[in-house]
Amino acid sequence: MNTPLLERITFNPKQCGGKPCIRSMRIRVTDVIELLAAGxxxxxxxxxxxxxxxxxxxxxxxxxxxxxxxHPVLQAA
Incomplete structure (x- = not known):
């Protein structure tokens, strides 16, 4: 899936342990997902x-x- 929205997700090994963040800020994708999960x-x-x-x-x-x-799951034959 290639969408311009996904360009907002950035990776920097020197920031937040390389976890995916939003627009190079120190706000992780998981932070947002957890807030949504909390309601x-x-x-x-x-x-x-x-x-x-x-x-x-x-x-x-x-x-x-x-x-x-x-993601696709590969199984050995």
């Missing part, structure tokens, strides 16, 4: 919890997580 809405995340984010960042996190979970 916060995307609007709450960007207005109350992580005001440096944009709604598109939250969508990018979801797309990234979905792409990672949907």
């Amino acid at each position: 916060l809405t995307p609007d709450q995340i960007v207005t109350e919890e992580l005001p440096d984010l944009e709604l598109e960042d939250v969508t990018a996190c979801l797309l990234y997580a979905a792409a990672k979970r949907n």
Whole structure:
């Protein structure tokens, strides 16, 4: 899946242990996913919890997580 939204997800081995972050900030994709799992809405995340984010960042996190979970599984014959 190649979408411009996924370009918001960045990797830097010197930042957050190389974990995927949002737009080179020290906000990890997992931080956003955990907030969503805790019941916060995307609007709450960007207005109350992580005001440096944009709604598109939250969508990018979801797309990234979905792409990672949907990887092909190879089985030995």
